[in-house]
Amino acid sequence: MPELPEVETTRRGIAPYVEGREISEVVLRQRSFRVPVPEGLENALVGRRVGTLSRRAKYLLVPLEPREGEEPATLLWHLGMSGSLRIVNLGEPPRKHDHIDLVMDGGRVLRYHDPRRFGFVDWLKGTVDSDSRLARLGPEPLSETFDGERLYRLSRGRRLAVKPFLMDNAVVVGVGNIYASEALFLAGIDPRREAGRIARERYDRLAAAVKEVLTAAITQGGTTLRDFVSGTGEPGYFAQRLNVYGRAGLPCRRCGAELRAVTLGQRASVFCRICQS
DNA sequence: AAGGAGCCCTGACAGC
DNA sequence: TGCTGTCAGGGCTCCT
Structure with missing residues:
Protein backbone atom coordinates (compact mmCIF):
# COMPACT_ATOMS: atom_id res chain seq x y z
CA MET A 1 0.00 0.00 0.00
CA PRO A 2 1.20 3.49 -0.70
CA GLU A 3 2.91 4.85 2.34
CA LEU A 4 5.32 7.75 2.14
CA PRO A 5 8.11 5.67 0.55
CA GLU A 6 5.82 4.49 -2.22
CA VAL A 7 4.46 7.94 -2.93
CA GLU A 8 8.04 9.14 -3.18
CA THR A 9 8.87 6.19 -5.45
CA THR A 10 5.84 7.02 -7.59
CA ARG A 11 6.91 10.64 -7.88
CA ARG A 12 10.39 9.68 -9.02
CA GLY A 13 9.02 7.06 -11.39
CA ILE A 14 6.48 9.17 -13.26
CA ALA A 15 8.38 12.49 -13.25
CA PRO A 16 10.43 11.82 -16.41
CA TYR A 17 7.25 11.08 -18.36
CA VAL A 18 5.10 14.00 -17.27
CA GLU A 19 7.32 16.93 -16.31
CA GLY A 20 7.42 19.50 -19.10
CA ARG A 21 4.73 17.64 -21.01
CA GLU A 22 1.38 19.02 -22.04
CA ILE A 23 -1.83 17.23 -21.14
CA SER A 24 -3.63 16.54 -24.40
CA GLU A 25 -6.62 14.57 -23.13
CA VAL A 26 -8.27 13.54 -19.87
CA VAL A 27 -10.30 10.33 -19.55
CA LEU A 28 -12.49 10.02 -16.45
CA ARG A 29 -14.15 6.64 -15.97
CA GLN A 30 -15.07 7.29 -12.36
CA ARG A 31 -15.73 10.53 -10.44
CA SER A 32 -16.59 9.12 -7.05
CA PHE A 33 -13.65 9.08 -4.67
CA ARG A 34 -13.10 10.13 -1.09
CA VAL A 35 -13.16 13.61 -2.59
CA PRO A 36 -15.21 13.67 -5.82
CA VAL A 37 -13.37 14.72 -8.95
CA PRO A 38 -14.02 18.48 -9.27
CA GLU A 39 -16.52 19.57 -11.92
CA GLY A 40 -14.88 20.60 -15.13
CA LEU A 41 -11.51 19.12 -14.28
CA GLU A 42 -11.12 17.71 -17.78
CA ASN A 43 -11.39 21.12 -19.43
CA ALA A 44 -9.22 22.72 -16.81
CA LEU A 45 -6.41 20.25 -17.50
CA VAL A 46 -6.33 19.92 -21.26
CA GLY A 47 -3.64 22.11 -22.78
CA ARG A 48 -1.83 22.61 -19.49
CA ARG A 49 1.86 21.88 -19.13
CA VAL A 50 3.09 19.96 -16.09
CA GLY A 51 5.78 21.53 -13.92
CA THR A 52 8.13 19.88 -11.43
CA LEU A 53 6.47 17.22 -9.27
CA SER A 54 6.85 17.31 -5.53
CA ARG A 55 5.59 15.45 -2.51
CA ARG A 56 4.27 16.63 0.86
CA ALA A 57 3.48 13.91 3.39
CA LYS A 58 1.62 11.32 1.31
CA TYR A 59 0.30 13.92 -1.12
CA LEU A 60 1.70 14.09 -4.61
CA LEU A 61 1.71 17.65 -5.94
CA VAL A 62 1.42 18.16 -9.70
CA PRO A 63 1.92 21.83 -10.60
CA LEU A 64 0.28 23.04 -13.79
CA GLU A 65 1.65 25.96 -15.72
CA PRO A 66 -0.97 28.54 -16.65
CA ARG A 67 -2.49 28.80 -20.08
CA GLU A 68 -2.80 32.33 -21.41
CA GLY A 69 -4.71 34.54 -19.02
CA GLU A 70 -4.95 31.90 -16.31
CA GLU A 71 -3.48 31.45 -12.90
CA PRO A 72 -1.08 28.65 -11.97
CA ALA A 73 -2.76 25.72 -10.26
CA THR A 74 -1.80 22.41 -8.70
CA LEU A 75 -3.26 18.94 -8.63
CA LEU A 76 -3.27 17.43 -5.17
CA TRP A 77 -3.20 13.67 -5.51
CA HIS A 78 -3.58 11.19 -2.68
CA LEU A 79 -3.32 7.46 -3.36
CA GLY A 80 -5.35 6.42 -0.34
CA MET A 81 -4.56 2.87 0.59
CA SER A 82 -4.95 1.09 -2.73
CA GLY A 83 -4.16 3.74 -5.33
CA SER A 84 -1.32 3.70 -7.82
CA LEU A 85 -0.13 5.85 -10.69
CA ARG A 86 1.78 4.36 -13.57
CA ILE A 87 2.86 5.19 -17.06
CA VAL A 88 1.30 3.22 -19.91
CA ASN A 89 1.47 3.57 -23.66
CA LEU A 90 -1.33 5.24 -25.56
CA GLY A 91 -3.98 2.74 -26.56
CA GLU A 92 -3.33 0.24 -23.79
CA PRO A 93 -6.78 -0.93 -22.69
CA PRO A 94 -7.79 -0.03 -19.12
CA ARG A 95 -8.07 -2.75 -16.54
CA LYS A 96 -10.66 -2.94 -13.83
CA HIS A 97 -10.35 0.04 -11.44
CA ASP A 98 -8.25 2.08 -13.87
CA HIS A 99 -10.23 5.27 -13.19
CA ILE A 100 -8.35 8.24 -14.63
CA ASP A 101 -6.03 8.74 -17.60
CA LEU A 102 -4.00 11.87 -18.20
CA VAL A 103 -2.86 11.57 -21.80
CA MET A 104 0.39 13.45 -22.33
CA ASP A 105 1.63 14.83 -25.59
CA GLY A 106 4.14 12.37 -26.99
CA GLY A 107 1.85 9.39 -26.48
CA ARG A 108 2.39 8.37 -22.87
CA VAL A 109 -0.47 8.08 -20.43
CA LEU A 110 -0.46 8.68 -16.68
CA ARG A 111 -3.00 6.15 -15.42
CA TYR A 112 -4.62 6.14 -11.97
CA HIS A 113 -5.72 2.82 -10.57
CA ASP A 114 -7.54 2.53 -7.22
CA PRO A 115 -9.75 -0.45 -6.31
CA ARG A 116 -10.99 0.94 -3.01
CA ARG A 117 -11.24 4.54 -4.13
CA PHE A 118 -9.87 5.83 -0.85
CA GLY A 119 -7.64 8.16 -2.77
CA PHE A 120 -8.57 11.33 -4.61
CA VAL A 121 -7.36 14.04 -6.93
CA ASP A 122 -8.26 17.63 -6.17
CA TRP A 123 -7.66 20.96 -7.83
CA LEU A 124 -5.85 23.70 -5.93
CA LYS A 125 -6.03 27.30 -6.97
CA GLY A 126 -3.58 29.79 -5.57
CA THR A 127 -0.66 28.75 -3.45
CA VAL A 128 -0.30 25.23 -2.21
CA ASP A 129 0.43 26.42 1.31
CA SER A 130 -3.00 27.98 1.68
CA ASP A 131 -4.76 24.63 1.40
CA SER A 132 -6.12 23.61 4.78
CA ARG A 133 -5.13 19.98 4.30
CA LEU A 134 -1.50 20.95 3.87
CA ALA A 135 -1.35 23.93 6.20
CA ARG A 136 -1.62 21.98 9.43
CA LEU A 137 0.84 19.25 8.55
CA GLY A 138 3.86 18.67 10.73
CA PRO A 139 7.40 18.31 9.39
CA GLU A 140 8.61 15.70 6.95
CA PRO A 141 10.05 12.73 8.87
CA LEU A 142 13.31 12.81 6.93
CA SER A 143 13.87 16.52 7.49
CA GLU A 144 16.05 18.00 10.21
CA THR A 145 13.09 19.62 11.91
CA PHE A 146 11.85 16.19 12.91
CA ASP A 147 13.82 14.85 15.84
CA GLY A 148 13.54 13.44 19.34
CA GLU A 149 13.38 16.88 20.85
CA ARG A 150 10.19 17.63 18.86
CA LEU A 151 8.56 14.35 19.91
CA TYR A 152 9.49 14.99 23.51
CA ARG A 153 8.23 18.58 23.52
CA LEU A 154 4.89 17.88 21.79
CA SER A 155 4.15 14.82 23.91
CA ARG A 156 4.34 16.52 27.30
CA GLY A 157 0.97 16.31 28.98
CA VAL A 172 5.14 14.29 11.95
CA VAL A 173 3.72 13.34 8.56
CA GLY A 174 3.91 10.18 6.55
CA VAL A 175 4.19 7.68 9.40
CA GLY A 176 1.34 5.22 8.89
CA ASN A 177 0.45 2.09 10.77
CA ILE A 178 3.20 -0.04 9.25
CA TYR A 179 6.08 2.32 9.89
CA ALA A 180 4.86 3.41 13.32
CA SER A 181 4.77 -0.24 14.35
CA GLU A 182 8.19 -0.97 12.90
CA ALA A 183 9.83 2.15 14.31
CA LEU A 184 8.53 1.41 17.81
CA PHE A 185 9.95 -2.08 17.57
CA LEU A 186 13.35 -0.79 16.46
CA ALA A 187 13.34 1.75 19.29
CA GLY A 188 12.26 -0.88 21.85
CA ILE A 189 9.21 1.11 22.96
CA ASP A 190 5.87 -0.46 23.90
CA PRO A 191 3.24 1.08 21.58
CA ARG A 192 0.76 1.29 24.48
CA ARG A 193 2.98 3.53 26.59
CA GLU A 194 1.59 6.97 27.38
CA ALA A 195 3.21 9.51 25.06
CA GLY A 196 3.64 12.07 27.83
CA ARG A 197 5.58 9.68 30.04
CA ILE A 198 8.40 8.74 27.71
CA ALA A 199 11.88 10.11 28.36
CA ARG A 200 13.73 12.40 25.99
CA GLU A 201 16.44 9.81 25.32
CA ARG A 202 13.89 7.24 24.20
CA TYR A 203 12.33 9.78 21.82
CA ASP A 204 15.77 10.37 20.32
CA ARG A 205 15.89 6.67 19.55
CA LEU A 206 12.35 6.69 18.19
CA ALA A 207 12.98 9.57 15.81
CA ALA A 208 16.12 7.83 14.57
CA ALA A 209 14.15 4.62 14.08
CA VAL A 210 11.48 6.41 12.03
CA LYS A 211 14.15 7.84 9.74
CA GLU A 212 15.89 4.49 9.48
CA VAL A 213 12.82 2.49 8.51
CA LEU A 214 11.55 5.08 6.01
CA THR A 215 14.96 5.46 4.39
CA ALA A 216 15.28 1.71 4.04
CA ALA A 217 11.83 1.48 2.48
CA ILE A 218 12.55 4.24 -0.03
CA THR A 219 15.73 2.42 -1.01
CA GLN A 220 13.65 -0.72 -1.53
CA GLY A 221 11.24 1.38 -3.53
CA GLY A 222 13.80 1.41 -6.31
CA THR A 223 12.64 -2.08 -7.12
CA THR A 224 9.03 -0.98 -7.27
CA LEU A 225 10.06 1.88 -9.52
CA ARG A 226 11.36 -0.39 -12.25
CA ASP A 227 8.35 -2.68 -12.07
CA PHE A 228 6.00 0.19 -12.18
CA VAL A 229 7.60 1.71 -15.26
CA SER A 230 7.69 -1.62 -17.02
CA GLY A 231 4.17 -2.34 -15.89
CA THR A 232 4.77 -5.76 -14.40
CA GLY A 233 3.09 -5.05 -11.07
CA GLU A 234 4.38 -4.49 -7.59
CA PRO A 235 6.19 -7.13 -5.57
CA GLY A 236 5.81 -7.37 -1.79
CA TYR A 237 9.38 -6.19 -1.50
CA PHE A 238 9.17 -4.70 1.97
CA ALA A 239 7.04 -7.39 3.56
CA GLN A 240 10.01 -9.69 4.07
CA ARG A 241 11.74 -7.05 6.15
CA LEU A 242 8.89 -6.33 8.53
CA ASN A 243 9.61 -7.25 12.13
CA VAL A 244 6.16 -6.88 13.68
CA TYR A 245 3.53 -5.51 11.29
CA GLY A 246 1.19 -8.30 10.19
CA ARG A 247 3.09 -10.85 12.29
CA ALA A 248 0.80 -11.25 15.32
CA GLY A 249 1.15 -14.72 16.83
CA LEU A 250 4.47 -15.34 15.09
CA PRO A 251 7.80 -15.42 16.94
CA CYS A 252 9.78 -12.22 17.42
CA ARG A 253 12.74 -12.18 15.04
CA ARG A 254 14.95 -10.86 17.82
CA CYS A 255 14.00 -12.92 20.90
CA GLY A 256 11.60 -15.60 19.69
CA ALA A 257 8.70 -14.61 21.97
CA GLU A 258 5.22 -14.68 20.46
CA LEU A 259 4.24 -11.29 19.06
CA ARG A 260 1.09 -9.75 20.52
CA ALA A 261 -1.64 -7.66 18.89
CA VAL A 262 -3.64 -4.87 20.51
CA THR A 263 -5.85 -2.12 19.12
CA LEU A 264 -4.70 1.47 19.60
CA GLY A 265 -6.54 4.37 18.03
CA GLN A 266 -8.64 1.89 15.99
CA ARG A 267 -5.50 0.46 14.45
CA ALA A 268 -4.04 -2.99 14.86
CA SER A 269 -0.74 -2.79 16.69
CA VAL A 270 1.66 -5.69 16.90
CA PHE A 271 4.61 -5.68 19.25
CA CYS A 272 6.97 -7.84 21.28
CA ARG A 273 6.41 -7.88 25.03
CA ILE A 274 10.04 -8.75 25.67
CA CYS A 275 11.82 -6.37 23.30
CA GLN A 276 9.47 -3.41 23.76
CA SER A 277 8.77 -1.83 27.13
C1' DA B 1 -9.26 20.60 24.16
C1' DA B 2 -7.82 16.07 23.79
C1' DG B 3 -8.98 12.02 21.98
C1' DG B 4 -12.22 8.56 20.56
C1' DA B 5 -15.64 6.97 17.09
C1' DG B 6 -17.63 6.89 12.51
C1' DC B 7 -17.30 7.18 7.70
C1' DC B 8 -15.76 6.45 2.92
C1' DC B 9 -14.78 1.67 -0.31
C1' DT B 10 -13.86 -3.04 -2.08
C1' DG B 11 -11.11 -7.20 -2.00
C1' DA B 12 -9.48 -10.92 0.76
C1' DC B 13 -10.42 -14.13 3.81
C1' DA B 14 -12.87 -16.87 7.60
C1' DG B 15 -16.70 -19.35 8.96
C1' DC B 16 -20.87 -21.44 8.16
C1' DT C 1 -20.75 -23.78 -3.58
C1' DG C 2 -22.12 -19.50 -2.13
C1' DC C 3 -23.44 -16.71 1.20
C1' DT C 4 -22.50 -13.37 5.17
C1' DG C 5 -19.49 -11.00 8.20
C1' DT C 6 -15.17 -8.88 9.40
C1' DC C 7 -11.09 -6.56 8.56
C1' DA C 8 -7.77 -3.35 6.44
C1' DG C 9 -6.27 1.48 5.66
C1' DG C 10 -5.61 7.58 5.80
C1' DG C 11 -7.64 11.42 6.89
C1' DC C 12 -11.50 13.98 7.64
C1' DT C 13 -15.65 15.29 10.54
C1' DC C 14 -18.36 14.80 14.43
C1' DC C 15 -19.07 13.80 19.17
C1' DT C 16 -18.04 13.73 24.22
Missing part, protein backbone atom coordinates in the same frame (compact mmCIF):
# COMPACT_ATOMS: atom_id res chain seq x y z
CA ARG A 158 -0.43 14.01 26.31
CA ARG A 159 -2.08 10.91 27.69
CA LEU A 160 -2.71 8.97 24.52
CA ALA A 161 -0.56 6.00 23.58
CA VAL A 162 2.71 6.70 21.83
CA LYS A 163 1.72 4.88 18.64
CA PRO A 164 -1.30 7.03 17.74
CA PHE A 165 0.75 10.04 18.87
CA LEU A 166 3.43 9.14 16.33
CA MET A 167 0.76 8.72 13.65
CA ASP A 168 -0.65 12.22 14.27
CA ASN A 169 0.05 14.30 11.16
CA ALA A 170 0.48 17.43 13.25
CA VAL A 171 3.43 15.76 15.00
Whole structure:
Protein backbone atom coordinates (compact mmCIF):
# COMPACT_ATOMS: atom_id res chain seq x y z
CA MET A 1 0.00 0.00 0.00
CA PRO A 2 1.20 3.49 -0.70
CA GLU A 3 2.91 4.85 2.34
CA LEU A 4 5.32 7.75 2.14
CA PRO A 5 8.11 5.67 0.55
CA GLU A 6 5.82 4.49 -2.22
CA VAL A 7 4.46 7.94 -2.93
CA GLU A 8 8.04 9.14 -3.18
CA THR A 9 8.87 6.19 -5.45
CA THR A 10 5.84 7.02 -7.59
CA ARG A 11 6.91 10.64 -7.88
CA ARG A 12 10.39 9.68 -9.02
CA GLY A 13 9.02 7.06 -11.39
CA ILE A 14 6.48 9.17 -13.26
CA ALA A 15 8.38 12.49 -13.25
CA PRO A 16 10.43 11.82 -16.41
CA TYR A 17 7.25 11.08 -18.36
CA VAL A 18 5.10 14.00 -17.27
CA GLU A 19 7.32 16.93 -16.31
CA GLY A 20 7.42 19.50 -19.10
CA ARG A 21 4.73 17.64 -21.01
CA GLU A 22 1.38 19.02 -22.04
CA ILE A 23 -1.83 17.23 -21.14
CA SER A 24 -3.63 16.54 -24.40
CA GLU A 25 -6.62 14.57 -23.13
CA VAL A 26 -8.27 13.54 -19.87
CA VAL A 27 -10.30 10.33 -19.55
CA LEU A 28 -12.49 10.02 -16.45
CA ARG A 29 -14.15 6.64 -15.97
CA GLN A 30 -15.07 7.29 -12.36
CA ARG A 31 -15.73 10.53 -10.44
CA SER A 32 -16.59 9.12 -7.05
CA PHE A 33 -13.65 9.08 -4.67
CA ARG A 34 -13.10 10.13 -1.09
CA VAL A 35 -13.16 13.61 -2.59
CA PRO A 36 -15.21 13.67 -5.82
CA VAL A 37 -13.37 14.72 -8.95
CA PRO A 38 -14.02 18.48 -9.27
CA GLU A 39 -16.52 19.57 -11.92
CA GLY A 40 -14.88 20.60 -15.13
CA LEU A 41 -11.51 19.12 -14.28
CA GLU A 42 -11.12 17.71 -17.78
CA ASN A 43 -11.39 21.12 -19.43
CA ALA A 44 -9.22 22.72 -16.81
CA LEU A 45 -6.41 20.25 -17.50
CA VAL A 46 -6.33 19.92 -21.26
CA GLY A 47 -3.64 22.11 -22.78
CA ARG A 48 -1.83 22.61 -19.49
CA ARG A 49 1.86 21.88 -19.13
CA VAL A 50 3.09 19.96 -16.09
CA GLY A 51 5.78 21.53 -13.92
CA THR A 52 8.13 19.88 -11.43
CA LEU A 53 6.47 17.22 -9.27
CA SER A 54 6.85 17.31 -5.53
CA ARG A 55 5.59 15.45 -2.51
CA ARG A 56 4.27 16.63 0.86
CA ALA A 57 3.48 13.91 3.39
CA LYS A 58 1.62 11.32 1.31
CA TYR A 59 0.30 13.92 -1.12
CA LEU A 60 1.70 14.09 -4.61
CA LEU A 61 1.71 17.65 -5.94
CA VAL A 62 1.42 18.16 -9.70
CA PRO A 63 1.92 21.83 -10.60
CA LEU A 64 0.28 23.04 -13.79
CA GLU A 65 1.65 25.96 -15.72
CA PRO A 66 -0.97 28.54 -16.65
CA ARG A 67 -2.49 28.80 -20.08
CA GLU A 68 -2.80 32.33 -21.41
CA GLY A 69 -4.71 34.54 -19.02
CA GLU A 70 -4.95 31.90 -16.31
CA GLU A 71 -3.48 31.45 -12.90
CA PRO A 72 -1.08 28.65 -11.97
CA ALA A 73 -2.76 25.72 -10.26
CA THR A 74 -1.80 22.41 -8.70
CA LEU A 75 -3.26 18.94 -8.63
CA LEU A 76 -3.27 17.43 -5.17
CA TRP A 77 -3.20 13.67 -5.51
CA HIS A 78 -3.58 11.19 -2.68
CA LEU A 79 -3.32 7.46 -3.36
CA GLY A 80 -5.35 6.42 -0.34
CA MET A 81 -4.56 2.87 0.59
CA SER A 82 -4.95 1.09 -2.73
CA GLY A 83 -4.16 3.74 -5.33
CA SER A 84 -1.32 3.70 -7.82
CA LEU A 85 -0.13 5.85 -10.69
CA ARG A 86 1.78 4.36 -13.57
CA ILE A 87 2.86 5.19 -17.06
CA VAL A 88 1.30 3.22 -19.91
CA ASN A 89 1.47 3.57 -23.66
CA LEU A 90 -1.33 5.24 -25.56
CA GLY A 91 -3.98 2.74 -26.56
CA GLU A 92 -3.33 0.24 -23.79
CA PRO A 93 -6.78 -0.93 -22.69
CA PRO A 94 -7.79 -0.03 -19.12
CA ARG A 95 -8.07 -2.75 -16.54
CA LYS A 96 -10.66 -2.94 -13.83
CA HIS A 97 -10.35 0.04 -11.44
CA ASP A 98 -8.25 2.08 -13.87
CA HIS A 99 -10.23 5.27 -13.19
CA ILE A 100 -8.35 8.24 -14.63
CA ASP A 101 -6.03 8.74 -17.60
CA LEU A 102 -4.00 11.87 -18.20
CA VAL A 103 -2.86 11.57 -21.80
CA MET A 104 0.39 13.45 -22.33
CA ASP A 105 1.63 14.83 -25.59
CA GLY A 106 4.14 12.37 -26.99
CA GLY A 107 1.85 9.39 -26.48
CA ARG A 108 2.39 8.37 -22.87
CA VAL A 109 -0.47 8.08 -20.43
CA LEU A 110 -0.46 8.68 -16.68
CA ARG A 111 -3.00 6.15 -15.42
CA TYR A 112 -4.62 6.14 -11.97
CA HIS A 113 -5.72 2.82 -10.57
CA ASP A 114 -7.54 2.53 -7.22
CA PRO A 115 -9.75 -0.45 -6.31
CA ARG A 116 -10.99 0.94 -3.01
CA ARG A 117 -11.24 4.54 -4.13
CA PHE A 118 -9.87 5.83 -0.85
CA GLY A 119 -7.64 8.16 -2.77
CA PHE A 120 -8.57 11.33 -4.61
CA VAL A 121 -7.36 14.04 -6.93
CA ASP A 122 -8.26 17.63 -6.17
CA TRP A 123 -7.66 20.96 -7.83
CA LEU A 124 -5.85 23.70 -5.93
CA LYS A 125 -6.03 27.30 -6.97
CA GLY A 126 -3.58 29.79 -5.57
CA THR A 127 -0.66 28.75 -3.45
CA VAL A 128 -0.30 25.23 -2.21
CA ASP A 129 0.43 26.42 1.31
CA SER A 130 -3.00 27.98 1.68
CA ASP A 131 -4.76 24.63 1.40
CA SER A 132 -6.12 23.61 4.78
CA ARG A 133 -5.13 19.98 4.30
CA LEU A 134 -1.50 20.95 3.87
CA ALA A 135 -1.35 23.93 6.20
CA ARG A 136 -1.62 21.98 9.43
CA LEU A 137 0.84 19.25 8.55
CA GLY A 138 3.86 18.67 10.73
CA PRO A 139 7.40 18.31 9.39
CA GLU A 140 8.61 15.70 6.95
CA PRO A 141 10.05 12.73 8.87
CA LEU A 142 13.31 12.81 6.93
CA SER A 143 13.87 16.52 7.49
CA GLU A 144 16.05 18.00 10.21
CA THR A 145 13.09 19.62 11.91
CA PHE A 146 11.85 16.19 12.91
CA ASP A 147 13.82 14.85 15.84
CA GLY A 148 13.54 13.44 19.34
CA GLU A 149 13.38 16.88 20.85
CA ARG A 150 10.19 17.63 18.86
CA LEU A 151 8.56 14.35 19.91
CA TYR A 152 9.49 14.99 23.51
CA ARG A 153 8.23 18.58 23.52
CA LEU A 154 4.89 17.88 21.79
CA SER A 155 4.15 14.82 23.91
CA ARG A 156 4.34 16.52 27.30
CA GLY A 157 0.97 16.31 28.98
CA ARG A 158 -0.43 14.01 26.31
CA ARG A 159 -2.08 10.91 27.69
CA LEU A 160 -2.71 8.97 24.52
CA ALA A 161 -0.56 6.00 23.58
CA VAL A 162 2.71 6.70 21.83
CA LYS A 163 1.72 4.88 18.64
CA PRO A 164 -1.30 7.03 17.74
CA PHE A 165 0.75 10.04 18.87
CA LEU A 166 3.43 9.14 16.33
CA MET A 167 0.76 8.72 13.65
CA ASP A 168 -0.65 12.22 14.27
CA ASN A 169 0.05 14.30 11.16
CA ALA A 170 0.48 17.43 13.25
CA VAL A 171 3.43 15.76 15.00
CA VAL A 172 5.14 14.29 11.95
CA VAL A 173 3.72 13.34 8.56
CA GLY A 174 3.91 10.18 6.55
CA VAL A 175 4.19 7.68 9.40
CA GLY A 176 1.34 5.22 8.89
CA ASN A 177 0.45 2.09 10.77
CA ILE A 178 3.20 -0.04 9.25
CA TYR A 179 6.08 2.32 9.89
CA ALA A 180 4.86 3.41 13.32
CA SER A 181 4.77 -0.24 14.35
CA GLU A 182 8.19 -0.97 12.90
CA ALA A 183 9.83 2.15 14.31
CA LEU A 184 8.53 1.41 17.81
CA PHE A 185 9.95 -2.08 17.57
CA LEU A 186 13.35 -0.79 16.46
CA ALA A 187 13.34 1.75 19.29
CA GLY A 188 12.26 -0.88 21.85
CA ILE A 189 9.21 1.11 22.96
CA ASP A 190 5.87 -0.46 23.90
CA PRO A 191 3.24 1.08 21.58
CA ARG A 192 0.76 1.29 24.48
CA ARG A 193 2.98 3.53 26.59
CA GLU A 194 1.59 6.97 27.38
CA ALA A 195 3.21 9.51 25.06
CA GLY A 196 3.64 12.07 27.83
CA ARG A 197 5.58 9.68 30.04
CA ILE A 198 8.40 8.74 27.71
CA ALA A 199 11.88 10.11 28.36
CA ARG A 200 13.73 12.40 25.99
CA GLU A 201 16.44 9.81 25.32
CA ARG A 202 13.89 7.24 24.20
CA TYR A 203 12.33 9.78 21.82
CA ASP A 204 15.77 10.37 20.32
CA ARG A 205 15.89 6.67 19.55
CA LEU A 206 12.35 6.69 18.19
CA ALA A 207 12.98 9.57 15.81
CA ALA A 208 16.12 7.83 14.57
CA ALA A 209 14.15 4.62 14.08
CA VAL A 210 11.48 6.41 12.03
CA LYS A 211 14.15 7.84 9.74
CA GLU A 212 15.89 4.49 9.48
CA VAL A 213 12.82 2.49 8.51
CA LEU A 214 11.55 5.08 6.01
CA THR A 215 14.96 5.46 4.39
CA ALA A 216 15.28 1.71 4.04
CA ALA A 217 11.83 1.48 2.48
CA ILE A 218 12.55 4.24 -0.03
CA THR A 219 15.73 2.42 -1.01
CA GLN A 220 13.65 -0.72 -1.53
CA GLY A 221 11.24 1.38 -3.53
CA GLY A 222 13.80 1.41 -6.31
CA THR A 223 12.64 -2.08 -7.12
CA THR A 224 9.03 -0.98 -7.27
CA LEU A 225 10.06 1.88 -9.52
CA ARG A 226 11.36 -0.39 -12.25
CA ASP A 227 8.35 -2.68 -12.07
CA PHE A 228 6.00 0.19 -12.18
CA VAL A 229 7.60 1.71 -15.26
CA SER A 230 7.69 -1.62 -17.02
CA GLY A 231 4.17 -2.34 -15.89
CA THR A 232 4.77 -5.76 -14.40
CA GLY A 233 3.09 -5.05 -11.07
CA GLU A 234 4.38 -4.49 -7.59
CA PRO A 235 6.19 -7.13 -5.57
CA GLY A 236 5.81 -7.37 -1.79
CA TYR A 237 9.38 -6.19 -1.50
CA PHE A 238 9.17 -4.70 1.97
CA ALA A 239 7.04 -7.39 3.56
CA GLN A 240 10.01 -9.69 4.07
CA ARG A 241 11.74 -7.05 6.15
CA LEU A 242 8.89 -6.33 8.53
CA ASN A 243 9.61 -7.25 12.13
CA VAL A 244 6.16 -6.88 13.68
CA TYR A 245 3.53 -5.51 11.29
CA GLY A 246 1.19 -8.30 10.19
CA ARG A 247 3.09 -10.85 12.29
CA ALA A 248 0.80 -11.25 15.32
CA GLY A 249 1.15 -14.72 16.83
CA LEU A 250 4.47 -15.34 15.09
CA PRO A 251 7.80 -15.42 16.94
CA CYS A 252 9.78 -12.22 17.42
CA ARG A 253 12.74 -12.18 15.04
CA ARG A 254 14.95 -10.86 17.82
CA CYS A 255 14.00 -12.92 20.90
CA GLY A 256 11.60 -15.60 19.69
CA ALA A 257 8.70 -14.61 21.97
CA GLU A 258 5.22 -14.68 20.46
CA LEU A 259 4.24 -11.29 19.06
CA ARG A 260 1.09 -9.75 20.52
CA ALA A 261 -1.64 -7.66 18.89
CA VAL A 262 -3.64 -4.87 20.51
CA THR A 263 -5.85 -2.12 19.12
CA LEU A 264 -4.70 1.47 19.60
CA GLY A 265 -6.54 4.37 18.03
CA GLN A 266 -8.64 1.89 15.99
CA ARG A 267 -5.50 0.46 14.45
CA ALA A 268 -4.04 -2.99 14.86
CA SER A 269 -0.74 -2.79 16.69
CA VAL A 270 1.66 -5.69 16.90
CA PHE A 271 4.61 -5.68 19.25
CA CYS A 272 6.97 -7.84 21.28
CA ARG A 273 6.41 -7.88 25.03
CA ILE A 274 10.04 -8.75 25.67
CA CYS A 275 11.82 -6.37 23.30
CA GLN A 276 9.47 -3.41 23.76
CA SER A 277 8.77 -1.83 27.13
C1' DA B 1 -9.26 20.60 24.16
C1' DA B 2 -7.82 16.07 23.79
C1' DG B 3 -8.98 12.02 21.98
C1' DG B 4 -12.22 8.56 20.56
C1' DA B 5 -15.64 6.97 17.09
C1' DG B 6 -17.63 6.89 12.51
C1' DC B 7 -17.30 7.18 7.70
C1' DC B 8 -15.76 6.45 2.92
C1' DC B 9 -14.78 1.67 -0.31
C1' DT B 10 -13.86 -3.04 -2.08
C1' DG B 11 -11.11 -7.20 -2.00
C1' DA B 12 -9.48 -10.92 0.76
C1' DC B 13 -10.42 -14.13 3.81
C1' DA B 14 -12.87 -16.87 7.60
C1' DG B 15 -16.70 -19.35 8.96
C1' DC B 16 -20.87 -21.44 8.16
C1' DT C 1 -20.75 -23.78 -3.58
C1' DG C 2 -22.12 -19.50 -2.13
C1' DC C 3 -23.44 -16.71 1.20
C1' DT C 4 -22.50 -13.37 5.17
C1' DG C 5 -19.49 -11.00 8.20
C1' DT C 6 -15.17 -8.88 9.40
C1' DC C 7 -11.09 -6.56 8.56
C1' DA C 8 -7.77 -3.35 6.44
C1' DG C 9 -6.27 1.48 5.66
C1' DG C 10 -5.61 7.58 5.80
C1' DG C 11 -7.64 11.42 6.89
C1' DC C 12 -11.50 13.98 7.64
C1' DT C 13 -15.65 15.29 10.54
C1' DC C 14 -18.36 14.80 14.43
C1' DC C 15 -19.07 13.80 19.17
C1' DT C 16 -18.04 13.73 24.22
